[in-house]
Each structure stands twice: as C-alpha cells, then as structure tokens.
Amino acid sequence: MSVTIKDVAKKAGVATSTVSRTIQDSSSISEKTKQNVRRVMKEIGYRPNLTARGLVKQTTQTIGVILPVSQGQGFQNTFFLSMIRGISKACNEKKYMVSLASGTTEAELLESIQTMAEGGRVDGFIVLYSKKDDPIIEYLHQEKVPYAMIGKPYKYENEMLYVDNDNVVAGKDAANYLLQLGHKKIAFIGEDAKQMVIRERLKGYTQALEDAGIQIDEELILDVTLPEAAYQRKIKQLFGNGDFPTGIVASDDLIALNMSYLLSGFGLKIPTDVSIIGFNNSIFAEKFRPELTSIDLHTDSLTSQTVYQLIELMVGKQTLAVKIILPHQIIERQSCIRNDN
C-alpha cells in the first residue's frame, strides 16, 4: 500500500539494490545516480520500512526501558519521568526508538521483557532501578541480552554496564554541607531503605557525622515508608520539643518539601529554625518556597551516557563492563543557613 523501494526503483529506472544503497549513502554509487534516486524518493514520499530493514539486519534500533514494578515509589515519580525523557532525547539523537517495559507484578514485567527481547523487538535494555534478588536482572544476565543500569547494581557489578552517581559521597557531601554551616544535630529522612540509592546516601550521611566526631543517633534516621502512625510519632518526637535537629538531609526534594510543611506544624520555619537539603534538584526545588538547596545528579548526562554506552555494547564495539560514575553538585538556594548555637 505505502510506497516501497520497488516504486522508487521503477520510477528512477534503477534496481532496488541501487535504491537501497543510496539510502545507505554507499560510496559505490555515483553521485549522479544517488541524486536522481533521492529526487524520486522525495517526489513520491518514500520512507523506509523499518520492520523490513530490521528483519534482514537483525537489529531493531530500539532500546527497551524497564520501569520498576510499581510499589508506592511516590517520591521517585518525577525522577523516573525525567529519566524517560532523557533517554528518549538521547535516543532521538542517535536515531533509536524507545520501548517501555513495565508491569504490575514481577511476573508480568518479566513476561513483557521476554517477548520484547526474544521476539526481536529491542536490541537491549536500560534498567531504571536497582534492587536485591531481581529476577529481571537475572534473566537479562543469563540470556546475555545487552543491558545497562542507571544506578548501582547489587549483583554482577563487575560484569555489567552501569552509569551512576557516587551516592555515598553525595550523602556525605549533603551532611558535610550542613556540618560546615555549624549544624550539629542533623536528621536523615529517606524513602524506603531497601533501595540501593537510599542506603548509599544514608551511608554517606553516617560517615560524615562520624568523621566530624558526632555519635550516630538512630532516632535521627527516618524512613518515610513507615506506617503512618509510627512516622507521625517519630516526627513529633524529633521536632515536638526544644531540642530538635537544626539540619535535615532529605533523600528527595519532595520529601524535603513535605518536611517543610510538617515543620510549620510545630511552628518551625525553614531556614530560620531548620535547614534542609534535598536530592535530585528537581523542578520542585525551584518551584516551591522556600527554594530548596538540593544536590544535582546531572540526570541529563546520566541518561545520555547510558544510551551511548549501551549502543556501543549493542553494536559490539564495546564489550567491557564499563561503569561510569558522574559527579554531583550542590545547588545552593535558600533552605540552608548558618547555625551557631
């Protein structure tokens, strides 16, 4: 129905192979012929059928993006969307397409990934999360499907491609930033300690305090995913009296913003009473008041590096298990001030 290489060939008076070669700008075709063929292609509105090309080339020029099985990852929401957007952007640039793999259960996700991979619909995958004992990773690894991870792997760390920040150092820097401003009682509030990224930031926070000779107080470490009642009690315990923490490291900007509201319930203001630093330097860090000091993770590079490296891997140019660690950066805004008590 739609116009094919045959139509072009006929109209241009050449063989289909010649058309195919001019599409690929093969050097074995004379400029003159190419120009003629190109003119005809434009004239009759030819667009290559990617499916046919994929069939013979055994490649699809598409990357599958694997989202985590959805489970109350509320605060990470906006992070995933920006990952998707970033990957999409890098793929456009490289003339790749992106397909999405997601599922409501692990089995559903795996099934969907299998049909994509074995059905020849994608050349490789990008995994957007990292968790323990993940059957998805296990599958990709066993089947030798090319894949890359954004984040730090639990397993196969030395055998796979991944791009990440150094979240331990990032957590450390966040805590150090507050320490240098004179804060001594600093809380860490994170989402779901099962996630690798949260664990790492927490580890960094711990190190910073220890390096500063401050004893770690478990009461100052909170998990947002605690049952509601417990969480409220903890918050009250922390901020409901005079001896509250004057600094908070929040594992995500949105958590920081929620804290800012919770604090106002105790009559505490940011940054006057409490300084707070977030992560991700998301759009909310700028939009909300007070503007949030936040750690930028360079998500744009995170995604583009991942795409570039994965492509190298898929086309076979690169076979080493490269790991790329990107720097982070504190973006200072108005949520942290000096505390000299």
Added chain:
Amino acid sequence: MSVTIKDVAKKAGVATSTVSRTIQDSSSISEKTKQNVRRVMKEIGYRPNLTARGLVKQTTQTIGVILPVSQGQGFQNTFFLSMIRGISKACNEKKYMVSLASGTTEAELLESIQTMAEGGRVDGFIVLYSKKDDPIIEYLHQEKVPYAMIGKPYKYENEMLYVDNDNVVAGKDAANYLLQLGHKKIAFIGEDAKQMVIRERLKGYTQALEDAGIQIDEELILDVTLPEAAYQRKIKQLFGNGDFPTGIVASDDLIALNMSYLLSGFGLKIPTDVSIIGFNNSIFAEKFRPELTSIDLHTDSLTSQTVYQLIELMVGKQTLAVKIILPHQIIERQSCIRNDN
C-alpha cells in the same frame, strides 16, 4: 542464530506452515499435530520473531505514546507517569507493546513520530496532551494515522477518538464543594491557562460561583506560571491581609501542596484557616500532611479505555469517532472544613 520456525518444523517433522498455524491455533490443524509441535517448540525454546510477523501482517502490535514537548510542566509530571504506567498495563494485557515519542522541540517530536508511523513501527498513537494549533495532531489527522487522545481535543473534536473527564463539571464540583461548606471567597490557582484541561476546570469554577450568585473576582484567579515576582506579589495580595480567601481550588495536588506551604508563611493553616481541594488524587494527596481532599479522575480507566478503543480502531472494528467521558469523584480527606463566617 536464534531458533526459528524452520527448526521447529524440521524437528517436528512437519512443514513450516503447519508450525505457523499451530502458533495461531488454527482450527484446521489436528489437535494431535498441534500438541506435537507445541512440545517441540517448548523443547527447543522457540519464540516467534515479531519483526517477521509484523512484516507480513503489516501490523506491529505496538502503540506509540506521545508526550508533550517538555516545557516546565512541572506539576503535571506525576500525571504523565501514571498515564504511561496505565497505558503500559492495558497494553500488556492486550499483548501490545508501547513505544515512546517525545522531543525537546516540536520539530524533533514530529520527526520522531513520522519515522515511527511511516517506518511501520507502530500501529497507532495515544496523545497525552491537548493544545491549540498542534502540528502533531495536524499530521496524524492528515495522514490518517490511527490515534486517540487522552484529554479534550481543540480541533477535529467530532472526527477523532478521545477519552476524557468532564473537566468543566469537575471544576464546578470542586468549587461547589467549597461553597457548600460555607466558603464564599474562593480562589482558583492553576498551571498554565493555555492548557485545555486548566481552562475547563476554570470555566467550571466560574460557573459554580455565578450559579451561587457570587461575582467573579479576577484577582482570585492565579496562574502558577506567572513570572516569579508577579506571582509572589499576587499571593501576598491575596493572603497577606485579613480578608483572605477561605477556600482554594487548585488545579493539581502539587499546587495545593505548594499553597499549603505558602500559606503557612502568612501564619495561615490548612484546614483551620483555609480549605483547599486539589485534582488528580495523586499519591501526594495521601502522603503529604494534611491529607488532601482531591478530585479523582479515574486515570486507570482513562488509560485502559483509551487503549481498548484505539485497538478497535486500529484493527478496523470500529471506525466511529467515539468519545468517552469518564466520571470523577471527590475524595474527601482533611484539607477542607466548614466555614460559617
């Protein structure tokens, strides 16, 4: 390299056409042969090559999802991700795959959509936004590419498939809810009045007030995308003195949450001083404090209906320009109380 229909045929001692037919569970193949073939398929781990199938069937079993060109759609972030997840879920169920189309400019987006559509990589598209003079819609329409919109179209309203809520009524219901609680001075705070959905909710708000015999006060209508300084000034003007609005309709939960913080800057508390109702009933409505009363738009049905209808359209079963309007529902939580002043 990987195992094909030929391998199965050889091993099972039948023709490839027989294998093909048992894959499709054709009634013209005896149960006995089918079982034998299936056994062999399982044995040697056969998975159909979707690309090859797509080439002959002229169908790809994939749906393209079109994201808006990114432009500070901060507060909508989480909405898009849930749309994507919902579509993905419905597609899994129907054995469809989803490809993403996005771009940093309109030209890039269009280009990407064109190669997907004309390259035969998708059977149809779902457009996740609605805006005026959209070249994307224009293209899809002219080329007669099957597509559906989530939201209300600006153009071709009677010629295209779309699934939406009645956002005018939703806006009206939100305002009425506050009116019935005794509020008289009610503000509307929305993101980017250029978006269809915001305009509709605003229209509903206006109608509700008029029906209640309340004169519309333009000062009570705010656009979050205003330049920072202007926005701050307006907010201060509204809430910086004793005669502040006691009710707020916020076009998104996150806007409501930001307001809750801004208000605390003026010493105002939710719901004691000001009641506020949001939209989308997002995860944040539950997670933040106070828990937000919000309008649920049944996004799950929004996405699944869209997928089902689009599939009908793509396979040619349905050619009418169906529009589906889903109901909304107020989820009452703790951010609105009675006001009898």
Added chain:
DNA sequence: CTGAAAGCGCTTACAG
C-alpha cells in the same frame, strides 16, 4: 488436515 510456494520490504554477497 497438511504442504509447497509466493510474498511482506528490505539488504547484501556475488557477478559483471
């Protein structure tokens, strides 16, 4: 109920 053959729209050795 089953098979041989043509064809989907491309690409790529192989000849010339």
Added chain:
DNA sequence: CTGAAAGCGCTTACAG
C-alpha cells in the same frame, strides 16, 4: 558503478 538473486522469519492463499 550497477543489477539479478537470495534471504531475513514469518503468514497465507492455493492445491491436494
């Protein structure tokens, strides 16, 4: 520099 032919892995009339 160009073309005829085979083939990528399937599906589907057409015969029998």
